[in-house]
Amino acid sequence: MILKAWRKGFATLLSAALLSQQGLFISEACAQTVSGQQAGAQSGSNVGAAGAAVVPTVQLGNIAVNPAMPLAGTNALPTLTNVQPAAPQVINSPKAAAVLAPSAIPAAQVSKPAALKATPLSAPKAAPKSSEKTFVPPVGPSGAVANAPDAENPFSGASPDLSQGQQTAERFKLKTPEQAAQAFDSNESDEPDIGWDQVPPVPSEAPDSIKDPKASLDIAPGAKFTASPKNWASEIIYSVILDRFGRSKDHQTWGDQKLPTTRHGGNIRGLIDRLDYLQGMGVTTLLINPLYMSPPAAYHNYWPIHFMAVDPNLGTMADFQELVKKAHGRGMRIVLDVVFNHTGPILEYEGGWKWSQNPKEIKRWRYPVGPVELRSKEHYHRRGSIDNWNDPDQMRNGDFPGGLNQLATERKETQDVLLHISKWWMKQTDVDGFRLDTYPHVAPDFWNRFFQETRDYAKKLGKDNFLVMGEIYNGDPRALAPEVGNGRLDAAYNYPAHFWDNDALHGRAPTSVLEASLNGIRAVMGHALNRLVRFLDNHDKPRFLGQHDPIGIARVALAYTLFSIGIPYVYYGTEQAFRQFSKNDYGMDAYREDMFPEGKFRNPATQGDDFNAQNPMYKHLAALAEVRKTHPALSLGEQYVRWSDPNGPGLYAFSRIHDGEEVLVVMNTAGEARSAQMWVDGKLTPGGAELVDALGSGYAAKAAAQEGGGSKVGVQIPGHGVLVLVRKK
Known part of the structure; x- marks a missing residue:
């Protein structure tokens, strides 16, 4: 009875996924969960409502990061793939954040990046060299197909990432609407009535x-x-x-x-x-x-x-x-x-939906799928639903839940x-x-x-x-x-x-x-x-x-x-x-x-x-x-950071440069006014150049030549304000 009740409860969750979402990854979420203790979560601020365990904060260089959000009603899988900054904090180190460690994703997908050369976050920006000739390739055709798989192993190319359980659990939250339970109870098949x-x-x-x-x-x-x-x-x-x-x-x-x-x-x-x-x-x-x-x-x-x-x-x-x-x-x-x-969900299998090492026979076709060529069983893996997302065989051959x-x-x-x-x-x-x-x-x-x-x-x-x-x-x-x-x-x-x-x-x-x-x-x-x-x-x-x-x-x-x-x-x-x-x-x-x-x-x-x-x-x-x-520079140009605040919300500024034009974008994530003096390209925005806000606010500024070369622009911006500064024509 206990096993039957457990099976019914689990199937009800799958039914809810089918009714309420795309239903592609909910078993992945179930299969990859671990206890809060396993995930390293302690009681207190790192545990969300209803006992939702949060993946421990991870340090990337001088930036602490954590998963995108707590997982309500389920525990989090410790992983580094789904990262975002933690709550505001003072960053004292002048070093920029490092790139994720190669162990964060399967080795087959890692391409080691060049060393990160970033402007120090807690120090003033240096005067930039002219970037007028920087070229950004267009987004379009880009050559021959790369990464062809081995002939004997068609999955040896971009194989599915098996480390996404925590991300997936957040993406497909487990909810059980009453209609899902009722639909499951009222049908003999393994799936709910979805209006056939x-x-x-x-x-x-x-x-x-x-x-x-x-x-x-x-x-x-x-x-x-x-x-x-x-x-x-x-x-x-x-x-x-x-x-x-x-x-x-x-x-x-x-x-x-x-x-x-x-x-x-x-x-x-x-x-x-x-x-x-x-x-x-x-x-x-x-x-x-x-x-x-x-x-x-x-x-x-x-x-x-x-x-x-x-x-x-x-x-x-x-x-x-x-x-x-x-x-x-x-x-x-x-x-x-x-x-x-x-x-x-067109197939119903002999023996039900559970995962099998061997292809299942089809009990019935719920709907005659089209085109007719897809009505052959050979076009489907027919192995049942995935219940272990750490099993590459299931990952490659299993049906998505629902x-x-x-x-x-x-x-x-x-x-x-x-x-x-x-x-x-x-x-x-x-x-x-x-x-x-x-x-x-x-x-x-x-x-x-x-x-x-x-x-x-x-x-x-x-x-x-x-x-x-x-x-x-x-x-x-x-x-x-x-x-x-x-x-x-x-x-x-x-x-x-x-x-x-x-x-x-x-x-x-x-x-x-x-x-x-x-x-x-x-x-x-x-x-x-x-x-x-x-x-x-x-x-x-x-x-x-x-x-x-x-x-x-x-x-x-x-x-x-x-x-x-x-x-x-x-x-x-x-x-x-x-x-x-x-x-x-x-x-x-x-x-x-x-x-x-x-x-x-x-x-x-x-x-x-x-x-x-x-x-x-x-x-x-x-x-x-x-x-x-x-201003095509805002879509086609290379991007250069001119200002960022290491101590909390506030100014963030960057230039986009293309075809001899520099556009300076300044935004304020704080609710209060901010001001700063920031470097711009000394060749494209020389001292004395007048800048105006392309958004039509009437704001204007003038670039000032600096001793030793280069130019700076002083800006004042209200809370949650945005300026797009371009040279006055």
């Missing part, structure tokens, strides 16, 4: 097979496609979840609209209706969640049951083609999220089908790039083919800089370095900076942390630093603004995101100052509120018209975007 009886018919427009004439990859004579941007570093990405963003009059819903796990009716046409709003804030690229036909409970559409059908809940292929065409007509780009690691069946992406036959599907979406939709979901969990041999074949096909469509952007959820830059550039990923999420910078941007840590972050990641990534996507939050991370945070920190953080080196990314709702729910009963769904005014799943703190173009944050983002567009 309400799955609509496959649209007639969708190919049933990759051999169907409708799935042809032949390009018709005279067919027109949109050329790629020259440099993705000049773009500003805006990410939406269609079900939660805009809703047209002909929308479709499923379930209680007040619950976070149901379909709320947002659709493609609702996004089309808001293109004026989007263009008005200055964003240039729309990142859209997958369109695959999925079960009703998969409002996010990351659980494909037909890879070549647009989910009828979102609209039609014609709707999406119209969206792309109208966006292109405005000079905007579309990047589509794609999934190659898994399907939705019944997300893992595709055998190491098999050539499976690769052939998936690659055909990806090219078909490119031809059919004219999109400008792909976001690759769960990148580390797909066989590297598949990615090697994908990079080469996708880019070759894109060139046939006239797209010579088709964006390939990967999700690598890891706080160590050396997990990213082998995969970014060199013919592999064009871009990847900058999770190292996200974890490292968060406290400093909230005013809870010294701004010298931002300098250490820049220097540490640059030491590993080199010029590929400008390929990293810089973000404050996303659909997997909590909203940057907490319930009681001052709005000023968001103004500063947005400027930091748009003006720092890398590709800026804005998550929907940021421009309306969306705040995180005060209670965390909703897991990751709490980060995915309804944007449309009639939505019922909304934070009380952000009620009202969420498409308000008069909102101060909307106007602020629009102003930042316009300045970034006007």
Whole structure:
């Protein structure tokens, strides 16, 4: 009885994951937890609410770091991969923060960086030499595919990182909604009812097979496609979840609209209706969640049951083609999220879902997956759900919890089908790039083919800089370095900076942390630093603004995101100052509120018209975007830190230099006014040069020549203020 009760309780947690989240990594979180005592956590300040153990603070050079946040209701795995600065402290050492020790990630992924040469954090900056000729390579094609795996071991390339248990536990918090328990109790199968009886018919427009004439990859004579941007570093990405963003009059819903796990009716046409709003804030690229036909409970559409059908809940292929065409007509780009690691929960196994050393027989197909080629059992590992994330065999062959069946992406036959599907979406939709979901969990041999074949096909469509952007959820830059550039990923999420910078941007840590972050990641990534996507939050991370945070920190953080080196990314709702729910009963769904005014799943703190173009944050983002567009140095230039504070929140200043222009960005993370005298480039900003604020505040300053060479600029800035100083013309 005890064993039965335990099994039911554990399965209920998995059911909750299926209902409330993407459900990809929750067993990893369970399997890699250790006790608070094992993790080294003591009672007192290092233990969060409800006994949540916190990974012990680790010293990196002179910066103390800890995991991104305590893990409510579970214990933390001691790891160094998910790091960010600790609470504010006085830093007396003049040494800059060191790069993470090589032992932080598996040896196969470590590429030893050059010695870190950083400006001392607690000493005045030296007069900089002119950097006028510094060249930053564009974000685009970068040569031949590297890191090909061994023929006998298709997983010998970028193997999945097994040290992410603590990060994953934080990412997928364990919640048990009542509906999950009820769903489990009411079904004989191992998985909850997620609305199979309400799955609509496959649209007639969708190919049933990759051999169907409708799935042809032949390009018709005279067919027109949109050329790629020259440099993705000049773009500003805006990410939406269609079900939660805009809703047209002909929308479709499923379930209680007040619950976070149901379909709320947002659709493609609702996004089309808001293109004026989007263009008005200055964003240039729309990142859209997958369109695959999925079960009703998969409002996010990351659980494909037909890879070549647009989910009828979102609209039609014609709707999406119209969206792309109208966006292109405005000079905007579309990047589509794609999934190659898994399907939705389509298989039920003989003997249940538990892990097995040998492939299981299929008891039944819950849904006839499409295209028809994927209805062969050989395309799936069929080993059951992962229950030990330290076991490489399970990591490579197991299903993700919640019944997300893992595709055998190491098999050539499976690769052939998936690659055909990806090219078909490119031809059919004219999109400008792909976001690759769960990148580390797909066989590297598949990615090697994908990079080469996708880019070759894109060139046939006239797209010579088709964006390939990967999700690598890891706080160590050396997990990213082998995969970014060199013919592999064009871009990847900058999770190292996200974890490292968060406290400093909230005013809870010294701004010298931002300098250490820049220097540490640059030491590993080199010029590929400008390929990293810089973000404050996303659909997997909590909203940057907490319930009681001052709005000023968001103004500063947005400027930091748009003006720092890398590709800026804005998550929907940021421009309306969306705040995180005060209670965390909703897991990751709490980060995915309804944007449309009639939505019922909304934070009380952000009620009202969420498409308000008069909102101060909307106007602020629009102003930042316009300045970034006007001054290419803010997107294309190298970055040099001019000031950072080692003693707490306050000033952080840096120059971006490109094509003979220096732009000085000064921001204040403190709530009180600050002033400083800081070095600038003596050649580009010589003594006597007049500087004005490009944001239009009316602020002006004059560079002063210094004895011995070089120039300095004196600045005064209010609490949570931002200045963008450029030479007066």
